Amino acid sequence: MAETNGHSQANGQHVVGTRTVRPDGVDKVTGRARFGADFNLPGQLIGRVLRSPHPHARIVSIDTSKAEALPGVKAVITRADFADQPSEFIPAGEMMMNYKDVVRNVLAREKVLYEGHAVAAVAATSTAIARRALKLIEVKYETLPHVIDVVEAMRPDAPLLHDDLFTVGVEPKPERPSNIAKRVEIKQGDVEAGFKTADIIVEREFKTAPVHQGYIEPHAALATFSEDGSTELWTTTQGHYIVRAHCARLLGLDIGKVRVTATEIGGGFGGKTVVYLEPLAIALSRKAKRPVKMVMSREEVFKASGPTSGATVRVKLGATKSGKFVAAFAELKYQAGAFQGSPVQPGTMCAYAPYDIEHVHVIGYDVVSNRPKVAAYRAPGAPISEYAVESVVDEIAKKLDIDPIDLRMQNAAHEGTKAAYGPKFGPIGLEETLNAIRKTEHWNAPLRKWQGRGVASGFWFNIGGETCVSLTVNEDGTVSLMAGTPDIGGLRASLAAVAADELGVPYDKVRPIIGDTGSLGFNFLTGGSRSAFSGSMAIVEAAKQIKADLCARAGKLWEAKPDQVEFSEGHVRPLGALAEKVKPMSVADFAKVAGKTGGPIGGVGRINAQGAGPSFGTHLVDLEVDPETGRTTILRYTVAQDAGRALHPAYVEGQYQGGAVQGIGWALNEEYVYGADGKLQNAGFLDYRMPVASDVPMIDAILVEVANPKHPYGVRGVGETPIVPPLGAIANAMEAATGIRFTELPMSPPKVLKALKDKGLSKV
């Protein structure tokens, strides 16, 4: 069989790269789409969680007898219902997990480590009874001193969260436990020698607040456990195979007996890559012998699910008079929450990734404190460290009187640059994004007093990973596409476009769905900007199988040799003299005779996708500061980012815009506010101020396309990089508007007003 380029329709047009109608759009705008809390089963119970009122306390005893005696209560679970897990990092699917921590985060064992930490759970016939039951559970606590701030948690005399936590990564190994779980570093060259060659050195310390992913849909799970040990679970998650692995491990179940369906997901942004309610719902169902449904309140989401780290970051960057960066140092201290595992490692690797610098040294600390365990949030760790670096880059540009884009261009990483974290880059598009921004009308638009303009760049690695998809040609020639990674930002539309082009069938004849864990082989989760990248590679593999099968069938039908048929533009075509005798057959033609030529037609793509290309972006923002209130208004915003190849441009633009908006919130308003009692004071959207539509202008998105040579369509992941540059870009614009270098996020109105008053710039 000869296979020519199958990436097009019979009419020569491509679906990839066009703005097709979204396959999930109608159900979402009509309310038919079923999210986590929309699923119900006959006879289901309602599960609720009892949470710690203390930020740090030893659990002396838990008495559930009164709750269990309450009519309508069918099950109560505590730490006693989960076997303890050893302290070792174990592969779970593709992740490394320390299940000793996981089991303690799901339900506290010896201690509660943050306000909101789950202590017990009940299943009852109604929400009201479940709530009453929680009040009847008697927990005796011995309260302990707590620590919230990352720097305070690092002090030798800080309240200790874990008696067995000894800092990894330092020599000699510590003799005493501490709250510092890990010290990591990346190093190349000789930074001390490098700084000696610098004409200018800028060194500053920055602080960022922990921020929540802010997904609009709260965590929700519905579980039913059968007497034969088989379990079904419906949950809102970014990775149902990962949920399956965690639940099986925590509850001692066979993976094959746990079937997990990912519901439609109302946002995740990394925060739905872990388990909270799922093992509780299964454990309650196992005990009650009835289905159990659990849904978090917004307060629970804030108090008990992972935000990303707050951090303290010290940056030191040296440059020559001409603007060449010669040496760079940074020290990152990231909050992990109650258990180790902050994103400080990627923070160290990303800090200077956009730049070509010979001497780089970045040190990071992973620090536990009495907060909820952090979870991934878009480009985990990168926005924090790159914000600090981009602020210092801006300051150097001003001190050297060099245009900030020129300065970045002079130092920009490009193909062949040795990345700060080691290897050389392949083809990348940072310079192209800088040029794209410089060419905008926005870059030269006039500004008024109290208005400022800022620019910043950002980087994220992107990943691939294990992926399995299937394509099935139906009897009428339509195609069923099944993927195993939840669709958060356009997966179904993107994969359907690739399948349509590969098979040469109309886009609206391809119906994409997300299969459950029993329907496909293992899929790593939707994260790392991998799902469209990896999924489209797997679709190409599945389509190859179909095309080879159809060519083989045609060869038999036409009594032709393999080199007398080829698949192109949606048809198996006879070649040479054979073309005079038989007509080409489309996929739909074969569908009609599938049964008579060998049976159902389909392909399964099973890959461990490699070759993810990094994505760089540059953001440009205009803002205005009100000197009377300290309020900042975003006036104009432009994003330029390298997508490699945009499979569905509108969805890619949506990723750019969404990342920018979340970055705006991170920069200007969002923060966890704790009282002296260690309790979260703003666990709701009224007090935790996220941007809403009226807070932001329309965000212009520029698609830069520097093809990734390792992907059949040139695709790079796009979902994470857009949240990296906004923090620095906005801080730089604030400096331009006010003359004040803000080094602490969020730059909320009270802070801005105080800074203006301190400088004599506000007369209020």
Add this chain to the structure above:
Amino acid sequence: MARVVLIGNLAQLTGGVTEFQLAASTVKQLFEQLGALHPEIRRHLEDGVAVAIDGQIYQDSLLEPIAPDSEVFLLPQIAGGAMLP
């Protein structure tokens, strides 16, 4: 011989040595040879590191070929949205 460079904390498991010349033709062979030289690093290689071969990062890909003149970096695993809970 491929030039193998350890990034981050891995060198703490090799007595501070950060560079090796290894005659490995796959990632699996590279891990075996490095593990034989420094047994303490074995566990970390098994747990998961990213391998950059001539600039291209691979994860969980033991059979990936390595050319004799390749430059290989061993990096911390890049997890993206998949962090420890």
